[in-house]
Amino acid sequence: ETEITWWHGMGGHLGDVVNQIAEGFNESQDDYTITPVFKGSYEETLTAAIAAFRAGEQPNIVQVFDAGAATVIGAQGATIPVQDLLTQNGVDFDIEDYIAGVRYFYADSDGKMIGMPFNSSSPVLYYNADALAEAGVEAPKTYEDFEEIAPALKDAGYIPLVQTHLPWEFVENFHSRHNLPFATNNNGYDGAQGTEILINSPEMAMHFTKVKEWLDDGLFGFYGTSWDDNQAQFQDGNAAMYIGSSGDFGGLTALDLPFEWASTYLPYWNEITGGEGYQTFIGGASLFAMSGQPEEENAASAAFFQYLTSPEVQYMWHRETGYVPITEAAYEMAREDGHYDRFPAAETGIKQLMLQSGDNTHGYRMGFYVQIRDVENRELSRFLNGETSIEDALATIEEEGNALLARFAQTNTN
Numbered sequence: 001e002t003e004i005t006w007w008h009g010m011g012g013h014l015g016d017v018v019n020q021i022a023e024g025f026n027e028s029q030d031d032y033t034i035t036p037v038f039k040g041s042y043e044e045t046l047t048a049a050i051a052a053f054r055a056g057e058q059p060n061i062v063q064v065f066d067a068g069a070a071t072v073i074g075a076q077g078a079t080i081p082v083q084d085l086l087t088q089n090g091v092d093f094d095i096e097d098y099i100a101g102v103r104y105f106y107a108d109s110d111g112k113m114i115g116m117p118f119n120s121s122s123p124v125l126y127y128n129a130d131a132l133a134e135a136g137v138e139a140p141k142t143y144e145d146f147e148e149i150a151p152a153l154k155d156a157g158y159i160p161l162v163q164t165h166l167p168w169e170f171v172e173n174f175h176s177r178h179n180l181p182f183a184t185n186n187n188g189y190d191g192a193q194g195t196e197i198l199i200n201s202p203e204m205a206m207h208f209t210k211v212k213e214w215l216d217d218g219l220f221g222f223y224g225t226s227w228d229d230n231q232a233q234f235q236d237g238n239a240a241m242y243i244g245s246s247g248d249f250g251g252l253t254a255l256d257l258p259f260e261w262a263s264t265y266l267p268y269w270n271e272i273t274g275g276e277g278y279q280t281f282i283g284g285a286s287l288f289a290m291s292g293q294p295e296e297e298n299a300a301s302a303a304f305f306q307y308l309t310s311p312e313v314q315y316m317w318h319r320e321t322g323y324v325p326i327t328e329a330a331y332e333m334a335r336e337d338g339h340y341d342r343f344p345a346a347e348t349g350i351k352q353l354m355l356q357s358g359d360n361t362h363g364y365r366m367g368f369y370v371q372i373r374d375v376e377n378r379e380l381s382r383f384l385n386g387e388t389s390i391e392d393a394l395a396t397i398e399e400e401g402n403a404l405l406a407r408f409a410q411t412n413t414n
């Protein structure tokens, strides 16, 4: 029997479901055994995998989040393109099986799928329906709507809004939701050479200036850059709404919260789009097959990916977590099973990925973006804490971001 390992960053409820998938695979056949290993946060998982690769002790499969995708895709020789892994091991592969938003996100510039889409998410707005009813307001569609309803929520004793990830929700997907360019070179997709980040814009300055005003007026809560500390405000019933991952759905359901809650699309500024908002792009993470492994282990990884992408397993993962189904077949299965009739909030993320598209709604491809996020978190936190101006914060992010992009371009020729 061939044994393989899978390093991942799925803690808590998500980790339990990952273990269920692994057990299901192990029981489904007699040739292979997969062992999932929780390595901490997404950042810690990626750092551990890079260190292990350098030491020749890499796992067979590693989960890499969206922000690290460009770095890993650009690290030639570190991974086996998943499309090659599957076809070389006799597994049928058709990129058209995947939903449109997922199809090319982890592909190279030739459209070859490099990473196996796994937990694909989108940032959505969760709301405490009881709190909104108490304040006599409806969930906002736009940030203009939010400004209208927020005072009533505050008067009812709630923090109107929190968010869980400044770069992902207020920067990266902000650009997509408003169809604004986020980097030169077709948002980085046309190659690393010369790609520059476009964050120092009037729209970013306007948005964060508003967020700071809300914060100062008690209409917004900011509990640092930790995902959990912000989400806890909603779970504890203090915050009426929070922007978080569609992948929070399963965890929230498992908590059996003492109030009614639901979700709707990520708000957008009507004054920027002049009409409807645009689609967001997928977040979450994908699975990469690391190179340097024996052939029989690669065959095991291919067999596992085949199992993982079957409609049944995809639907189970989607149902239990809230991550979007990555294939058309799994989405169809969820619909036919009445999943969205029972839980309308479970469909918010996937529907949001299918809203109107534009030139800038397919995400970004920037190497060393994990480090750029650190700069964004640092500078935007300093701004929200009153330690710098938004102009200086955005200029610093652009300057340090571009230095990182230039360094990445030197090490990558694609």
Ligand SMILES: O=P(O)(O)OC[C@H](O)CO
Residues within 6 Å of the ligand: 065, 066, 067, 119, 120, 121, 122, 168, 245, 246, 247, 282, 283, 284, 285
């Ligand atoms: O919490 P997740 O898994 O939906 O991931 C959110 C972001 O995409 C992480 O970079």
